[in-house]
Amino acid sequence: MTQELARPATTPAEVTRDTNNLYEVWGDTVDSRHLVLAILVSSVVSLGTYALALWILAGILDSAQMAKAYAMLFGILGCLAGGTISALLFKPKRDVIEHAADPAFREQVVNDLLKEYGSLGRLEETSPEVIAELRDLGLYELFRDAELREQTAPSAADAGVDASLQPSGGRS
Amino acid sequence: MEGLLYEILMALALGLFGAVLFSAIGLVSGTDETTTLAPLTMLVVMLGAPPAGILTFFLAGAVAKHMTHAVPTALLGIPGDTMATALIGDANYLRRLGVPHVALRKMITGGAMAALIAVPLSVLFAVLLAPFGDVIKQFAPWVFLCAAFAIAYFSAGRWASVLALLPFVLVIVALQTLTAQYDVKLAVSYFLGIAVAPLIASLFSLLAPVEREKMRRDGFRVFSLAPDMKGWKGYFPNPFRVINKRQRRMTAMAASVTSATFVFSPVAMTVIMGEVIGARIKQAYERLTTVITARNGVTESTYIAEALIPLIAFGLPLSPVAAGPAAPLFNAPPRFTVDSATGEVNNLHNLLNYWEFFGYGMLAVVVAILIAYPFSMSFAHRAASFVFRKISHEAVISTFIGLALVVGIWEGGLLGVLVVVTIGLLGGFLGRFLGFNIGVQFMGYYTAVLSVPAMLALLR
Incomplete structure (x- = not known):
C-alpha cells in the first residue's frame, strides 16, 4: 500500500548509501x-x-x-x-516521510472506497455525531461532493471510472 | 488473609509488568503474538510465579499488545502483528484520507471496551460449558484430532493442509522418538520453531541464490508517517468522546458474539465481524470508522475468550489461541501438564476457581487499559517515529534468532536448537506454499503428543 507514495523518496541524502545488498x-x-x-x-x-x-x-x-x-x-x-x-x-533501511494527505489524493481515496463498497451512502442517514466529526476533520465537503457525483452518475461502477479520468472533476 | 493479599499484589505486579512490556512490543511491527507472548509467559511459569500472577501477566500482555499494535497499523500502514492484518485495509483508507489519528483512537477505544466486555462473558460461557468438561476430557485425544482436521480444512490450504497434517505430525513424532533416545523431552522448542517458522524460512531462502534474487530490493523501503494530531487536553482522553453511540453498540455486539465463538480462528472472526457490521452501515466514512472500531474490539475479545473459555471449562487447549500464544497456561512441563492418555490436567484450570478467573481477569484488563490506553493515545506518533528511525529490522531479526538459540539450548541443548530449526523450516515452507498456517501447525503438535499415543494404544 505504501509503494504509491514512493515518489518523494529521492529527497533524503543518498550520497553514501549502498543499495547493493x-x-x-x-x-x-x-x-x-x-x-x-x-x-x-x-x-x-x-x-x-x-x-x-x-x-x-x-x-x-x-x-x-x-x-x-x-x-x-x-x-x-x-x-x-x-x-x-x-x-x-546497524541503522534501519527505511525512509520515513512525514506526510499530510493532499486534497487530490483524498479524492482518489474516496473513489477507491466507492469501488470497494459500491456506494458511498448518504450523509443524511448518519447521526449528527458523525456529521460533526466529519466537519471537525474537514472531510465533510469531500464526502458530500463525492456523494453528489455518485448520484448524478448513472451507476456506481461508472462513477468510479468517470472520476478517475478527471481527478479534480466536479469539485467546486 | 495475608496469603490472599500477597496473591493480589503479585498478580497486580505481574499484570503491570506484562502490560508495560507488551505495550512496547506492540509498537514493533511484525512481532507476532505467538512468538512473543508464548515464550515470555512460559518464562513466568517456569520462574514459579503464583497462578493468579501468570494469568494477569498473560492477559494484561495480550490486551496491551492489541491496543498498541494499532500504532504501526494506523500511522504507518503496516500491520502491528498477525491480528492487525485484518485491520490494515480500513486503517489504510483512513490514513490516506489524512486522519490516521482517528483510526488509531477508535481502534484503541474499541479494544478497551471489548476487553472489558469479554472477561465476564468468557467466564460465563466457561461456566455453562464446564459440565461437559468430563466428557470432553475423556475423549480429549480424539477431540484434538477432529479439531486439527477442522482447523486445517478452514485454513487457506483447505485439503492441502488436511493432507499435509500427516507428514507434519509424523516429523514431530519422529523428532520426539529421536530426542527420547538422548533423554531429552522437548515442548517449548516445538512451539518456538512453529512461531518463528516464517522467519527461518525467509533466512534459508536468502541463502539460496535463486530465491535471493527474488528478494532483492534496489532501495530503502519508504514509509509515510502521518503527522501528529492531538485532539484532547490532559493525559487520559475520554473514551466516550472518541467513539459514538452506534460504534459503542456495534463494538459491544461484536465483542459479545466473538466471546462465544472461541473455537474459530481469531483473524477469521475479526474479518467476518467487520463484514457483518460493514454491510449494515451505508455512509462510507461511518462504515470505515465503525468497522475499524469493532474489528479492533474483536482482536481483544477473541483473544480473551479463546484463552479463558477452554482454560476455565476444560483445562485443555482447545482453541487456536489456547494452542498457540496461551499454550504455557495449559502446558508448561514440568509445572503444568496435560496428560495425553487420560486427559488429566494439572494447570491453571485446577489452581484457580471461577471467581478468581473473573477477578484476576478483570484486574489484568484494567491494568492493561490504564497503561496502554493513555500511552498509545498520547505518544503514538513519537513512539512510531522512534521505532522506525532507530530500530533496524536487522536488530529485530537478530533478537528473535537469539531467543530461538537461548530457548533451544535451555530446553534441550544442541538437539533443542536443531528441533527449532527443523520445525521452523518445515512449518515455514508449508505455511508459505500451502497456506498450512501457524494454527494448523500447533494443532499438528497437539495431535502428535495427544492423539498419536491414543491411536497407537488402540492398535496394540
Whole structure:
C-alpha cells in the first residue's frame, strides 16, 4: 500500500548509501551483510549471557532447576542486549516521510472506497455525531461532493471510472 | 488473609509488568503474538510465579499488545502483528484520507471496551460449558484430532493442509522418538520453531541464490508517517468522546458474539465481524470508522475468550489461541501438564476457581487499559517515529534468532536448537506454499503428543 507514495523518496541524502545488498526478509528491507553480523552479535551475546548466568547461578543456588530457569531469564535479557547492540550498529533501511494527505489524493481515496463498497451512502442517514466529526476533520465537503457525483452518475461502477479520468472533476 | 493479599499484589505486579512490556512490543511491527507472548509467559511459569500472577501477566500482555499494535497499523500502514492484518485495509483508507489519528483512537477505544466486555462473558460461557468438561476430557485425544482436521480444512490450504497434517505430525513424532533416545523431552522448542517458522524460512531462502534474487530490493523501503494530531487536553482522553453511540453498540455486539465463538480462528472472526457490521452501515466514512472500531474490539475479545473459555471449562487447549500464544497456561512441563492418555490436567484450570478467573481477569484488563490506553493515545506518533528511525529490522531479526538459540539450548541443548530449526523450516515452507498456517501447525503438535499415543494404544 505504501509503494504509491514512493515518489518523494529521492529527497533524503543518498550520497553514501549502498543499495547493493538490500533484500526483503520477513516483511522489511535489510542489508544482508548487516543481517549476518547482527545475527552473529546477537547469538554470541545472548548465548554468552545464558552460559555465564548458568555457571554463576549454579554455584549460588541449591536447586539446579531454579538456576536453569533464572539463567534463561538472563538469556532473554541477553537477547534484548544483543538486539540493542545490533540496533546501535546497524541503522534501519527505511525512509520515513512525514506526510499530510493532499486534497487530490483524498479524492482518489474516496473513489477507491466507492469501488470497494459500491456506494458511498448518504450523509443524511448518519447521526449528527458523525456529521460533526466529519466537519471537525474537514472531510465533510469531500464526502458530500463525492456523494453528489455518485448520484448524478448513472451507476456506481461508472462513477468510479468517470472520476478517475478527471481527478479534480466536479469539485467546486 | 495475608496469603490472599500477597496473591493480589503479585498478580497486580505481574499484570503491570506484562502490560508495560507488551505495550512496547506492540509498537514493533511484525512481532507476532505467538512468538512473543508464548515464550515470555512460559518464562513466568517456569520462574514459579503464583497462578493468579501468570494469568494477569498473560492477559494484561495480550490486551496491551492489541491496543498498541494499532500504532504501526494506523500511522504507518503496516500491520502491528498477525491480528492487525485484518485491520490494515480500513486503517489504510483512513490514513490516506489524512486522519490516521482517528483510526488509531477508535481502534484503541474499541479494544478497551471489548476487553472489558469479554472477561465476564468468557467466564460465563466457561461456566455453562464446564459440565461437559468430563466428557470432553475423556475423549480429549480424539477431540484434538477432529479439531486439527477442522482447523486445517478452514485454513487457506483447505485439503492441502488436511493432507499435509500427516507428514507434519509424523516429523514431530519422529523428532520426539529421536530426542527420547538422548533423554531429552522437548515442548517449548516445538512451539518456538512453529512461531518463528516464517522467519527461518525467509533466512534459508536468502541463502539460496535463486530465491535471493527474488528478494532483492534496489532501495530503502519508504514509509509515510502521518503527522501528529492531538485532539484532547490532559493525559487520559475520554473514551466516550472518541467513539459514538452506534460504534459503542456495534463494538459491544461484536465483542459479545466473538466471546462465544472461541473455537474459530481469531483473524477469521475479526474479518467476518467487520463484514457483518460493514454491510449494515451505508455512509462510507461511518462504515470505515465503525468497522475499524469493532474489528479492533474483536482482536481483544477473541483473544480473551479463546484463552479463558477452554482454560476455565476444560483445562485443555482447545482453541487456536489456547494452542498457540496461551499454550504455557495449559502446558508448561514440568509445572503444568496435560496428560495425553487420560486427559488429566494439572494447570491453571485446577489452581484457580471461577471467581478468581473473573477477578484476576478483570484486574489484568484494567491494568492493561490504564497503561496502554493513555500511552498509545498520547505518544503514538513519537513512539512510531522512534521505532522506525532507530530500530533496524536487522536488530529485530537478530533478537528473535537469539531467543530461538537461548530457548533451544535451555530446553534441550544442541538437539533443542536443531528441533527449532527443523520445525521452523518445515512449518515455514508449508505455511508459505500451502497456506498450512501457524494454527494448523500447533494443532499438528497437539495431535502428535495427544492423539498419536491414543491411536497407537488402540492398535496394540
